[in-house]
Amino acid sequence: MKKIKFGVISASGMAQNHMAAICENNRAELKAVCDIDLEKALAAAAKFSLPPENVYTDYRLLLEREEIDAVVICTPDQLHRQMTEDSLAAGKHVLCEKPMALTREDCSAMIRAGEESGKKFMIGQICRYTPGFQKARELIASGEIGELFYVESEYAHDYEKVIPDAGNWRADPKRSGFLGGGCHAVDLLRWIAGDPIEVMAYANKKMLTYLPTDDCTISIMKFPNGVIGKVFVSIGCKRNYTMRSVFYGSRGTIIADNTTPSLTLFKAGLEQGSFLGCESKEVPILYPIALNNHNTVGEIEDFVTAIAEDKAVSTDGRQGAATVAASLAVLESVKTGLPVKPDYTIE
Template identity: 35%
Template sequence: MKKIKIGVIGCGSIARHRHLPEYEANEYVEIAAVCDIVEKRASELAGQFQAKAYTTYQDLLADAEIDAVSVCTPNYLHAPITVTALKAGKNVLCEKPMATSAEEALEMIQAAETSGKKLMIAHNQRFVPSHQKAKEIIESGGIGKIYSFRSAFGHGGPEGWSADGKDSWFFRKDEAFIGAMGDLGVHKTDLLRYILGEEFIEVGSFIETTAKKNADVDDTAVCVLKTESGIIGTLAASWSYVSNEDNSTIIYGEKGILRLEDDPVHSLIIQYATGEIVKYELGGIQTNEDGGQSTSHVIDQFVTAIVEDTEPAVTGLEGMKSLQVVLAALESNETKRIVRIG
């Protein structure tokens, strides 16, 4: 079988630690090109992966041999590059958050439909074993009716991860658009929609910039969310968790409680109303520490969708619905009102 020729646009940490190593490990892929406005970064990774280096994405997309691209740029470039790539006949895997507005997201979705190419958004939390197991349990009625949840995603901030450290685009509103809620919170809105199998209809939020002196985007956010059936819960996203990362989710149901990624050994613990406790060791969640980002399964899912000509695991529409919850949270903080979604 002819290998899929991949181009990676943006040579920062997410490309270096997740996209490129996972593409290299996939038997159906040939890494054909990389692109970054910083020529040194592009050249370095091109040499490492025996690929061609570009400094403009337009030049990369003009290469007729490239079948698909990863968009790993600052947030404000996700939509324009994705739309251009789809119109150029390339399949696209776009990092999260997929866009900076619902209008941009819709334009991306429409470009995919018009071109007939795949568009997938890189929400990796759906592929964590404990999260998939929890979804199965909830769907089978294992803990009965769901009443509530709490979910958090926080760490010390992107400066320890980003290629530019404290000078990273993550902290600049004109490039990032949104801070911790876009970096971390949108992962959890996507995860909760996936696990609960419902859409959120209302959100209230408090969003602050208190931990990062060099930022003009949010670094700490706490949201209250409500689903269409009346499940209510909280979501926290923060760059102010200075000691240990928190990436936990707890689901409260009539027959028991699911604790996901809340224990260092057991990635899923079920505490039943009867007093019975069941513990699962399913493997750890992806993390920025110790190379954990290279096990996301996102790349393999994207490649499979191309090879088998199937719908991507996280479509543009799914990405937009998860983004809309975050956009509503921003609006709630600004207006000091509960915001209805959609």
């Protein structure tokens, strides 16, 4: 069996999670690492038993290696477009981390590059591989809680140390916390309830006041089939990280997140009717869930399968762009104070 040979562009923590996932996959092989910080790149390479000659500080030199079949791009969002275009032009399959890009124009250019190259182009929307969210989607699709009528997700993550000052790459005026991190929650609800039809949002900045963008945003959304919902994002909150999400249906409710080893289901009409004086809908059913909130193993497996078996990737450029489009509509609503209909057209 010919293994798919990977290069990883970045030696960040998330990049190293992908490196580990590649090494665990019996159809993949890690061949090269690139980071502008040579010391960091060498340390990551040594961790995964790569020799120093397989380490680069210029990603274009990594792309020149003909043996490399695919690359994973885990660099700052502002760099995604150029690196994706260059990688596809070099004949490599590409897995690019979320958010796909910061503008519609960049998303469009990346999609065109992917379609013209004939290579696999996937966006790393990692929440689609989180066991709790996968189980929630499975239960909803099977009709376990009846017809959906309300969905919500939150991205609560204290960035005080992640973005220590305005010189950090995450402090770019184009990269709000809602788009950069909150896109996780937006993509999760898109995956389960469909593309938001209309959004209305409010925001403030009371925590990370040195940032050029807001640090707290709440958006109300209309989804297909009359479903309504909410996305809450705070990157300055004082609490533990969570993506707690709740899905309300006509026959029950699901509470799920990416940091708890169980999913909670409330369901009406259980056979027993009541338990210790409680109605069935008031008794929580706990589904054990594997804790894996950044399941790069599942993501890499999906990508490798698409390449090895010539299948469509599960989250292609158009899916990634739709999540960006919905997120940008929220930011536009914050700016205008008016409802906004996301534009999902890609030219």
